[in-house]
Amino acid sequence: QRGRRTQVGTKLVFDHNGHLVQRSPHPRQQGTTVSLQQLFYTLPVRHKEFQRNIKKEYTKMIHVLQSYCIISTGVRITCSNQTGQGKRSPVLNTSGSQSMRDNIGAIFGPKQLQTLLPFQQLSPSENIMEDYGLKGAELPQNLFTVTGFVSQADHGVGRSATDRQFFFINNRPCDPLKVTKLVNEVYHMYNRHQYPFVALNIAVASECVDVNVTPDKRQIFLQEEKLLLALLKTSLISMYEAGVNKISINYTPSIKAGDDTIPVIRSPKSSLNLGGLKAAFSNYHTTGTGTKSGASISANSGPTQKTLQSFFKGSEKTPTHRPSSQSPLKPTRDIAKCSPMGRSILDGFRYGRTPGSDIDSGKDSTLSDCDSTTATPDNAKRPRKEKSDFPTEHKSTSPPTFSEGSSISKVDAPVCIQKRTVPLKFSLQELAGRVRRLQDQQKQKAEDGLQYRRFRAKINPGENQSAEDELKKEISKDMFKEMEIIGQFNLGFIITKLNSDIFMIDQHATDEKYNFEMLQQHTVLQGQKLIVPQKLHLTAVNENVLMENIEIFRKNGFEFLIDEDAQVMERVKLVSLPTSKNWTFGQADIEELIFMLSDSPGVMCRPSRVRQMFASRACRKSVMIGTALSTTEMKKLVVHMGEIEHPWNCPHGRPTMRHLANLDIISQD
Secondary structure, three states, X not given: OEOOOOOOEXXXXXXXXXXEEEEEEEOXXXXXXXXXXXXXXXXXXXXXXXXXXXXXXXXXXXXXXHHHHHHOOOOOOEEEEOOOOOXXXXXXXXXOOOOHHHHHHHHHOHHHHOOEEEOOOOOOOHHHHHHOOOOHHHOOOOOOEEEEEEEOOOOOOOEOOOOOEEEEXXXXXXXXXXXXXXXXXXXXXXXXXXXXXXXXXXXXXXXHEEOOOOOOOOOOEEOOHHHHHHHHHHHHHHHXXXXXXXXXXXXXXXXXXXXXXXXXXXXXXXXXXXXXXXXXXXXXXHOOOOOOOHHHHHHHOOOOOOOHHHHHXXXXXXXXXXXXXXXXXXXXXXXXXXXXXXXXXXXXXXXXXXXXXXXXXXXXXXXXXXXXXXXXXXXXXXXXXXXXXXXXXXXXXXXXOOOOXXXXXXXXXXXXXXXXXXXXXXXXXXXXXXHHHHHHHHHHHHHOOOOOOOOOOOOOHHHHHHHHHHHHHHOOOOHHHHOEEEEEEOOOEXXXXXXXXXXXXEHHHHHHHHHHHHHHHHOOOOEEXXXXXXXXXXXXXXXXXXXXXXXXXXXXXXXXXXXXXXXXXXXXXXXXXXXXOOEEXXXXXXXXXXXXXXXXXXXXXXXXXXXXXXXXXXXXXXXXXXXXXXXXXXXXXXXXXXXXXXXXXOOOOOEOXXXXXXXXXXXXX
């Protein structure tokens, strides 16, 4: 180092314990240079772990260095990196400006400056103070002074991660967790899919802050922390509300009166009664079918397809329906069974509690099937008895009719029940024998290896994650070759057997995923030359990431002109962009690739828009639903599943494979 008043610089050498071991004169310009060598060299275990995660540790170190460059106004900071005997490459460089904004531009480029808003501090509002339990009379005045910059809330302006968020207490970098959480929560009120750039310095009296919480002094304790949070929330909301980030939502207030909902604005009268409920059910079944009902179309469209049960049980007959526009009301019964509210409404209709019903008898009979204690299909087929021990309703195939007020009194009337004594045959020896046989069966089951159900998830969208986890655990890549093809179901699904387990595979989804991963791995996008090379103004860190992974960028169709001797942020220029029919790409895709390669250097990856293009191509070239396949073709699709990394979902998220049944469990039941 060399001070302003000295003629020559001084070189200081310290050992790993921080002790000064050498002091000598050294020629240099004014300033200070710090050089780190053999980091963790005397700690073999820590040094090995450091080398294993060197890329991630390097990224963390750069983030810390960037925070000091942002807050250090009036100081010129230059950082370079040299690996082994290689060339020294610059990492970042500031100009010594007196402005935080200029420092941000020097580190992250002018493009970042265009998206920033200067922080405008306001006093906490009464509502927000009430949320934090604060009282204005008891709070200190002018305790905190906050300065800095945050991102605009426009979509596309923010970041995909929290990699550019910097907080300072009295010009010292720190990690205030509650402050960080609050800033991101407020930003998500206006841009829920991205994270903001943040550089905020909080000035507070030194006696109101404790930095000696952790060894790195990144965690802090603050007095009146709730006041700071209320101040930040009020200021940020005011800044974003003043912009153009508002979405108009047309909301129609309504007033509830009894069972009816009355809109405030003028609209056709609507009420929540049974007539409206049944009309809604009818509309549900006729929506999207034009002038003909779903039942009429299915009746005239040729032979019906087999159900999944009939696929396994050849003797089961396919159910047939009459071509009637009023027949398909089975979902109505399901709703009534699943929903207590639906059952109470329909029961009320059955017992005459809903006046003004003008619905035909055919629909009434369907609704009456919802109650297992009234006219069910089983009861309707039984012959009528002349006498019975219990008072019951008369069962018939016609819909039941009740008069208001009379049926309830009959049901509630006292009844004389005759009881009979029936002798029960019981043998202790026979019971003991059955217990022994049951124990033998359980022992045999354990010997056969069926000690637990490996697949428990149902074929239900709500259990997709559980089903996928089970398949990952139980099915390896080699098992796909061993699967036996049983056949094709419904011209869309391949039924396979592995040992005693039966699986169903979506022929389109699995072929689409295979084609997608092949495109991901082997496609080299063709680039189109630019007339004039385009400056990217990347940070020094991002320039290094790009240059270290230049081959991955070339496979994605990006070509660059690299000048390592140029200044930072001007070493890389774009000369070719990938194009594919109607798809065009740009600098945003380059930055996305750089972000992904920062976490996984050297790993082949694609920008999200390239993945969308590949997904579209894979979908169009895959086997479609409705295509009949031979056994050889089905076997080929199943074997392909064992050749890809993630065979459980197609690129659009649809599951490719689900477990249907275990034959051992079915045979024992």
